[in-house]
Amino acid sequence: MQKDILPLGITPDQFQQLKTQALKARELSYSPYSRFRVGCCILTKTGDFVVGANVENASYGGAICAERTAIVKAVTSGHRGEWRCLAISGDSLDSCISPCGICRQVIREFAPLQLPVVMFNGDGSKYVVKTVQELLPLSFGPEDLRT
Ligand SMILES: O=c1ccn([C@H]2C[C@H](O)[C@@H](CO)O2)c(=O)[nH]1
Numbered sequence: 121m122q123k124d125i126l127p128l129g130i131t132p133d134q135f136q137q138l139k140t141q142a143l144k145a146r147e148l149s150y151s152p153y154s155r156f157r158v159g160c161c162i163l164t165k166t167g168d169f170v171v172g173a174n175v176e177n178a179s180y181g182g183a184i185c186a187e188r189t190a191i192v193k194a195v196t197s198g199h200r201g202e203w204r205c206l207a208i209s210g211d212s213l214d215s216c217i218s219p220c221g222i223c224r225q226v227i228r229e230f231a232p233l234q235l236p237v238v239m240f241n242g243d244g245s246k247y248v249v250k251t252v253q254e255l256l257p258l259s260f261g262p263e264d265l266r267t
């Protein structure tokens with residue numbers, strides 16, 4: 121039987137999993153300085169879910185965002201390339217969190233330009249979806265070094 125596919129190109133169950141796991145991943149956040157927790161979940165080509173949270177440092181500039189934590193975990197677990205979706209969540213109930221500039225570039229390194237990035241608010245009741253292309257137009261990527 122054909123699986124139900126959302127416009128995002130993933131199943132409703134995968135969407136729910138992404139939401140649940142991105143929100144849950146905030147519990148792993150180490151953010152004593154900003155007190156700003158962020159969780160991320162990547163749906164890989166193989167249908168696995170890889171989560172990450174932000175990890176801060178007493179030397180503030182050493183902070184690593186949730187997105188990059190999840191990306192580095194995915195890549196070093198053999199889940200590189202052809203990701204299906206990346207989801208993030210902060211704690212704000214009002215606004216949906218949006219990835220910082222550094223993370224946009226790091227996502228772009230490994231993701232197709234059409235990868236949907238789902239940005240949830242704190243309880244998952246709201247979300248915004250943008251592709252990598254929309255988040256980082258006219259981007260510079262690995263192919264640009266191979267000309
Ligand atoms: O999309 C974002 C935005 C911010 N942060 C983290 C970095 C820092 O630990 C804290 C405050 O900027 O939130 C993320 O993990 N992802």
Ligand SMILES: [Zn+2]
Pocket residue numbers: 185186187188219220221222223224
């Ligand atoms: Zn970031």
